[in-house]
Amino acid sequence: MCPPDFYGIEYEINPWMRVSNQSNGDHAKTQWKTLTRVLENEVGAKLEFMEPVPGLPDLVFTANAGVLHDGKAVPSQFRHPERQGEERHFIDWFTKKGYEVINLDPEIDFEGAGDLLGLPDFWIGGYRQRSDIRAYVQLSEIFQKEIMPVELVDQRFYHLDTCFCPLSGGELLYFPSCFDTYAQTVLTSRIEQDKRFAVPPQEGERFACNAVCIDRHVVLPTGCPETMAWLTQKGYTPHPVELDEFLKAGGSAKCLTLALD
Numbered sequence: 001m002c003p004p005d006f007y008g009i010e011y012e013i014n015p016w017m018r019v020s021n022q023s024n025g026d027h028a029k030t031q032w033k034t035l036t037r038v039l040e041n042e043v044g045a046k047l048e049f050m051e052p053v054p055g056l057p058d059l060v061f062t063a064n065a066g067v068l069h070d071g072k073a074v075p076s077q078f079r080h081p082e083r084q085g086e087e088r089h090f091i092d093w094f095t096k097k098g099y100e101v102i103n104l105d106p107e108i109d110f111e112g113a114g115d116l117l118g119l120p121d122f123w124i125g126g127y128r129q130r131s132d133i134r135a136y137v138q139l140s141e142i143f144q145k146e147i148m149p150v151e152l153v154d155q156r157f158y159h160l161d162t163c164f165c166p167l168s169g170g171e172l173l174y175f176p177s178c179f180d181t182y183a184q185t186v187l188t189s190r191i192e193q194d195k196r197f198a199v200p201p202q203e204g205e206r207f208a209c210n211a212v213c214i215d216r217h218v219v220l221p222t223g224c225p226e227t228m229a230w231l232t233q234k235g236y237t238p239h240p241v242e243l244d245e246f247l248k249a250g251g252s253a254k255c256l257t258l259a260l261d
Contacts, residue, residue, distance in 0.1 A: 001036065001257055004028045004060045005052040009249055013080045015156045016250035028245040032060070035219070035256060038239050043217040048260065050093045056086050061251050062258040063161060065090035066112040069143050073099035076112040079130050102142055110135040113258055114159035119166045119191070122146040126160030128153070148190075150183035156205075161254045165209040167218065171195040171234055173211065173227060175204035197230045207243075210252035221252045 009022050039045040053059055064083070066075040073094040078084045094101050104110055115131040116139065117124050123145050127133040129152045136147040150160070154177065157163040163178035172191050176184050176198050188196070199208045203224040211220035218231050219239045228238040243252045 001047055002050045002060050002062050003052050004032045006054050006057055007052075007060045007246075007249075008057045010057050011082045013082055014158050014250040016248060018248075021248055023245045023248050031241070031243050031245055032256065035241050035243065035253060038219055038241055039212070039214075039257070042239055043212075043214050043219060045214055048097075050089070053089055056089070058083055058249065059086050059089065060246075061114075061249075061255045063255045064112045064114045064159075065258050066094065067116050067139070067143075068094075068099060068258070068260055069145075071098075071100055072142060073101050074104060074110070074112075074139060074142060075101060077104060077106070077108060077110050079109040079111070104135055104138050108132045108135050108138070110139075111159060114161050114255065116147070117160055117164060117166050118145070119172070120170050122148055122190070124160065124164065124166070125149045126152045126164070129155065129158035148186065150187070151180040152178055153180050154178045156250075158250065159255075161210055162207060162250070163204065163209050165211045165213065165254065167213045167234075167236065168215055169234070171197070173197050173199055173209045175199050175201075175209055177201075178204075197227065199224070199227050203227050207247060207252035210254040212253050212257050219253050221247070
């Protein structure tokens with residue numbers, strides 16, 4: 001995670017971001033600290049932090065740093081110039097922590113764990129909005145995993161983790177209308193119906209799927225009662241956290257974290 005010391009809406013690169021709808025810095029810091037407290041004290045996660053950097057307001061969204069697995073780190077290669085300055089700071093952090101850093105071909109866009117998420121038997125990679133479908137051929141070879149690309153068709157849900165959340169028991173939270181028809185068909189064929197929860201639109205737009213699942217705990221934004229009820233029914237403990245200041249930039253709980261294992 002990265003503290004939101006320099007977080008703010010300084011540009012517009014997704015439909016949520018409006019410079020005229022500026023975040024409140026004090027509120028953002030309070031919400032971020034609450035998230036860290038819940039993750040550490042209620043969920044039992046071990047957190048590591050990187051230093052915030054002036055001029056990089058979205059560095060707080062560490063899910064986009066890259067993807068880590070089996071000691072290997074593939075750093076992101078951002079599509080928008082506004083975020084490309086983050087790349088060297090993420091690479092430096094991975095290197096200092098002892099990861100083997102492997103770069104994709106330079107012409108390929110890839111935005112990390114925002115667009116690549118794993119289910120027990122295979123991984124899912126989102127493309128079109130931010131990441132290039134070609135990234136998943138290389139990533140599959142690097143990590144020796146089956147990766148199924150899915151096309152994201154709603155510009156508001158520009159990363160996979162805004163509309164798709166795999167859970168530790170193999171269940172799935174997802175917002176079906178964010179995917180093209182083929183992707184919806186493939187997902188329903190690969191994941192049993194009783195393990196899938198299609199979040200209601202009003203909760204999908206609250207970023208219900210932008211959740212952090214650790215063991216049987218799920219940390220998600222407030223305002224998602226139907227999603228929380230389904231999680232409880234499936235044996236999970238939901239932990240709602242107010243993260244509205246980050247929703248102004250198109251992010252929530254998952255965007256603010258990167259799993260290191």
